[in-house]
Amino acid sequence: MLPPTEPILKISGLDVVYKSRLKGLKTVAAEGVSFNVYKNETVGLIGESGAGKSSIANAIIGLVEGEGDVLLHGKEINAYSPLDRYKKIQYIFQDPTSSLDPRYSVFKSISEPLINLLEYDRTQCDARVRELLDAVGIPTIKMHNLPHEFSGGQKQRIAIARALAVNPEIILADEPLSSLDISVQAQIIHLFQDLQKKFSLSFVFISHDLNVIWYLSDYIVVLLGGAIVEKAPKKELFQHPVHPYTKELLSTVIANDKENSTVKKQAFFDSSDIQNPEGGCHFYTKCNIAQKECMNSKPQSKKVGPDHWVTCYSAKTQENCLTQRREDAKAQRKS
Amino acid sequence: MPLLTIKNLTTSFKESDGLIPILVDLSYSIGTGEVLGIVGESGSGKTMSVKTVLGLCPDKDYRIQSGSILFSGGDLLTLNGKYLRSIRGREITMIFQDALSALNPYLTIRTQLLEALPDTNLSKAEKLHKIIETLHWVGFADAEDKISSYPFELSGGMRQRVLTAMALLPDPKLIIADEPTSSIDATLSKQILSLFKKINVEKNISIIFISHNFGHVASVSNRILVMYGGRAVEVDTTDGVLTTPAHPYTRALLDSIPVAGSSGTALPFIPGDPPDLREIGINACPFYPRCRFVTNECKSSFPDKNTRNTKEFFCYHPLSQS
Numbered sequence: 001m002l003p004p005t006e007p008i009l010k011i012s013g014l015d016v017v018y019k020s021r022l023k024g025l026k027t028v029a030a031e032g033v034s035f036n037v038y039k040n041e042t043v044g045l046i047g048e049s050g051a052g053k054s055s056i057a058n059a060i061i062g063l064v065e066g067e068g069d070v071l072l073h074g075k076e077i078n079a080y081s082p083l084d085r086y087k088k089i090q091y092i093f094q095d096p097t098s099s100l101d102p103r104y105s106v107f108k109s110i111s112e113p114l115i116n117l118l119e120y121d122r123t124q125c126d127a128r129v130r131e132l133l134d135a136v137g138i139p140t141i142k143m144h145n146l147p148h149e150f151s152g153g154q155k156q157r158i159a160i161a162r163a164l165a166v167n168p169e170i171i172l173a174d175e176p177l178s179s180l181d182i183s184v185q186a187q188i189i190h191l192f193q194d195l196q197k198k199f200s201l202s203f204v205f206i207s208h209d210l211n212v213i214w215y216l217s218d219y220i221v222v223l224l225g226g227a228i229v230e231k232a233p234k235k236e237l238f239q240h241p242v243h244p245y246t247k248e249l250l251s252t253v254i255a256n257d258k259e260n261s262t263v264k265k266q267a268f269f270d271s272s273d274i275q276n277p278e279g280g281c282h283f284y285t286k287c288n289i290a291q292k293e294c295m296n297s298k299p300q301s302k303k304v305g306p307d308h309w310v311t312c313y314s315a316k317t318q319e320n321c322l323t324q325r326r327e328d329a330k331a332q333r334k335s
Numbered sequence: 336m337p338l339l340t341i342k343n344l345t346t347s348f349k350e351s352d353g354l355i356p357i358l359v360d361l362s363y364s365i366g367t368g369e370v371l372g373i374v375g376e377s378g379s380g381k382t383m384s385v386k387t388v389l390g391l392c393p394d395k396d397y398r399i400q401s402g403s404i405l406f407s408g409g410d411l412l413t414l415n416g417k418y419l420r421s422i423r424g425r426e427i428t429m430i431f432q433d434a435l436s437a438l439n440p441y442l443t444i445r446t447q448l449l450e451a452l453p454d455t456n457l458s459k460a461e462k463l464h465k466i467i468e469t470l471h472w473v474g475f476a477d478a479e480d481k482i483s484s485y486p487f488e489l490s491g492g493m494r495q496r497v498l499t500a501m502a503l504l505p506d507p508k509l510i511i512a513d514e515p516t517s518s519i520d521a522t523l524s525k526q527i528l529s530l531f532k533k534i535n536v537e538k539n540i541s542i543i544f545i546s547h548n549f550g551h552v553a554s555v556s557n558r559i560l561v562m563y564g565g566r567a568v569e570v571d572t573t574d575g576v577l578t579t580p581a582h583p584y585t586r587a588l589l590d591s592i593p594v595a596g597s598s599g600t601a602l603p604f605i606p607g608d609p610p611d612l613r614e615i616g617i618n619a620c621p622f623y624p625r626c627r628f629v630t631n632e633c634k635s636s637f638p639d640k641n642t643r644n645t646k647e648f649f650c651y652h653p654l655s656q657s
Binding site for chain 2: 151152153154181182183184185186187189190193209210211212213214215238250
């Protein structure tokens, strides 16, 4: 689907910095992050622990303070009252067990946003909760049960129903699949795809798992150490990765050949000793094409293809990239 | 002769309204120097089967109804406590899932590693030397300094290495690793997985590796056991399970692994919920409510063991080899 010209959510130059009150230490969780979210589109944020994925999501919804512009429908997000903000943006957390109140029945958990944000009365709530539980595949007969009576996958469905309750335009989903079994994970991926079609939602989907991101995203933002290293539409990113970090990430995907269905030995990229050199590129210590300038100054974001941006000194500009691709294709045909 | 053999093990939990089956007629074995991977979803009995081996299940309300667990000639279920203690933590050691809660937060890792060393004739200095050597071996570059740290001072990957060192100290014959990779980052998992391979290859220790992540299990195991609803449904060599699964559950599980870059965006999934053995009972295939090939016989009896080459499986309607 072609995105309409105006994004629903426009994030530009977002910084999130945590300050320690005691020692005056600063931790930069995100710096200069910019991306857009269009209607009916899913943006996948991918990165490892500490890449700043959650901090960005928290800053969008206002759980932590960020500096920079977060524009919702062209208006600064802080200009909305919290209640208005939550009507437009909802959040799904990683662990459904701790995000649902153990002493609230499913009905009470889901009707809470309905009462607080939309001022529904009890009968309206009842009808709406039934509708939502239907949409996420929880039998309505279990509506008055407590969270502990459900399995992990069901709890995540309930958390999704609660996020959907107020008909938000954007849902921020922070690793919603990582605490689930593979078979349940597949069910929830299916549910997300289904709900997006049904309610024309936009998602900001956070994950460390490239495989999950592939199924759910239209546009992928790759984060490293709080900064965007590459962003591109899904297919573009998978076919023509430019940044050396993205290439590493893609090479570690479980190569699964559906033909003979071999789950090949899984390889991971080891980022344990990626450090943050003062003022340089975050990938500097691990990069095999690093140059001197990479250590001393941060590269600027460059456009290398349609909607495809890379933050790397070695990246060629769009024209060069396109010529390169044509040559590659020719060489492939010859061989 | 296999190192550990579990034969027809049936156990259950006692509830006020009757017994809940946990393991049903479970049999498997592991040979010397072998890595057996156990996969299955939460509640399939992976962990309970190994906890029963070590006698770590709560005595109250947990009933072992029948079966035997043979290890070096004796039955761990009938031998007395003294004998079990000479095996548990000595010949069979275990690595638990959550490294932070498996370590005592109040004690330094030196104290905890000393506890893990069996009473031998070694002097304290010799013991410390052995501990430092083992820590080096599992990947601590600066073991001498790190040995007096508390668990909270170590990163998740390092804690997992401490647990692994603890399991290695008594020179066991078998290490049971219960989801050692599920509470750490994907990038760290790689290092831990290669450590397990090293343990197996260099020290020739057998490993039971439990995980719900097929990728992790496949990368370390020689053989894979697939469990569902307290039963073994399929066991074969790693390649056999991955390339020619016979049980519909194994097939469905493999299909539902998301794979980046695959054509199409619809991910197959297994409809329905994990089985409730109180409803299904033990005289049916636990997978029948979610199975595509279900027939009446699946609902009334559990199939006998079938074999195909190296594969053993339990299904009335196995998938063909192609």
